[in-house]
Amino acid sequence: MPNVFGSPHKGTEPRHEQVVFCQDEASGLRAIIAIHSTALGPSLGGTRFYPYASEEEALADVLNLSRGMSYKNALAGLDLGGGKAVIIGDPDTDKNEAMLRAYGRFVQSLHGRYITACDVGTYSPDMDIIARESQYVTGRTVEHGGAGDSSILTAFGVFQGMRAAAEHVWGSPTLRGRRVGVEGVGKVGHRLVEHLLEDGAEVVVCDVSEEAVERVRARHPHVAVAADNDALVREPLDVYAPCALGGSLSDETVGVLGAKIVCGAANNQLAHAGIEKQLADRGVLYAPDYVVNSGGVIQVADEIDGFDFDRAKTRATKIFDTTGKIFALAAEEGVPPAVAADRLAERRMSEIGRLRGILL
Numbered sequence: 001m002p003n004v005f006g007s008p009h010k011g012t013e014p015r016h017e018q019v020v021f022c023q024d025e026a027s028g029l030r031a032i033i034a035i036h037s038t039a040l041g042p043s044l045g046g047t048r049f050y051p052y053a054s055e056e057e058a059l060a061d062v063l064n065l066s067r068g069m070s071y072k073n074a075l076a077g078l079d080l081g082g083g084k085a086v087i088i089g090d091p092d093t094d095k096n097e098a099m100l101r102a103y104g105r106f107v108q109s110l111h112g113r114y115i116t117a118c119d120v121g122t123y124s125p126d127m128d129i130i131a132r133e134s135q136y137v138t139g140r141t142v143e144h145g146g147a148g149d150s151s152i153l154t155a156f157g158v159f160q161g162m163r164a165a166a167e168h169v170w171g172s173p174t175l176r177g178r179r180v181g182v183e184g185v186g187k188v189g190h191r192l193v194e195h196l197l198e199d200g201a202e203v204v205v206c207d208v209s210e211e212a213v214e215r216v217r218a219r220h221p222h223v224a225v226a227a228d229n230d231a232l233v234r235e236p237l238d239v240y241a242p243c244a245l246g247g248s249l250s251d252e253t254v255g256v257l258g259a260k261i262v263c264g265a266a267n268n269q270l271a272h273a274g275i276e277k278q279l280a281d282r283g284v285l286y287a288p289d290y291v292v293n294s295g296g297v298i299q300v301a302d303e304i305d306g307f308d309f310d311r312a313k314t315r316a317t318k319i320f321d322t323t324g325k326i327f328a329l330a331a332e333e334g335v336p337p338a339v340a341a342d343r344l345a346e347r348r349m350s351e352i353g354r355l356r357g358i359l360l
């Protein structure tokens, strides 16, 4: 059983504040809500619906994911803390209205200490159902006042992060004339391709789904295609953008990667701790995943005040500045950007969170 009170933490990071186990036997609901930190405000993070092999596995995942949200929300400049929830089960066969509504009542019972959203296995229509029982729900459909598909600003934010990386490496914030390899052209990846082409980059893609590749090629026949990720990282690339699943940056890929920049949407790109140092040692600039992919959370967080796309987009544009700041701090402190990002996030949680000590 993971040690909830002593869950792994790094540096001066706070430990989890609250972990809530929720059960409704009749509908089959078994959920865990983890609130990592409310130093900056209510905790926000999605609900993952996944057939975990055990409760231990579900707990370990939710503790890890909620901690990640504290860092992501802090550097996204949001007045929100980090939280996440998991529902144990197969989303294709176990999901039902009563279960989602029971879950919504548990979310509501926390009175806003946790605000939910979509994640793996949950979709905007699910959020609409949960919202029938709770006011603390984002990621709803547009018809229900929601922000809709968060991949729009996720892709836009990754592009901003990539521009900042280009400026750091080549002195100019553009991908014009650069060759960019995009692994995974799903919801985020195909939108990133559009931004890159518009900016004048040359693009090569790969995806395990032929349909996904064909969708890109139908619009842009001049986009090149690599057989798989192994082939993609060996291509002559200036930038590598992992936009599929986590773990793309392994000992093997880093060993053969020719790109000068890594910047993509996928969560948890580093296969294990220490890869960030290997990248830095090889002269590859790594834009921390949770910083550049925060456009999605920025988009759904905007729903809290009544969704306004332009306002959310303006906020996502700041990913450019934040990414640049991280590279500067990394250079100044002689650490990889991933370490600098964590430090910057912890600094914000501590400096801004401290203000709540001023009694109102």
Ligand SMILES: NC(=O)c1ccc[n+]([C@@H]2O[C@H](COP(=O)([O-])OP(=O)(O)OC[C@H]3O[C@@H](n4cnc5c(N)ncnc54)[C@H](O)[C@@H]3O)[C@@H](O)[C@H]2O)c1
Pocket: 149, 150, 151, 152, 154, 183, 184, 185, 186, 187, 188, 189, 206, 207, 208, 209, 212, 229, 243, 244, 245, 246, 265, 266, 267, 293, 294, 296, 297
């Ligand atoms: N959608 C968002 O708003 C958002 C926000 C933050 C982070 N992310 C992360 O970005 C990544 C992409 O998200 P998405 O919403 O586009 O998901 P998606 O499922 O729409 O797209 C992922 C694509 O990757 C492809 N893929 C899977 N395994 C692959 C492999 N081994 N090699 C090549 N391609 C492979 C899939 O076929 C699919 O087309 C995920 O890691 C996700 O966690 C997404």
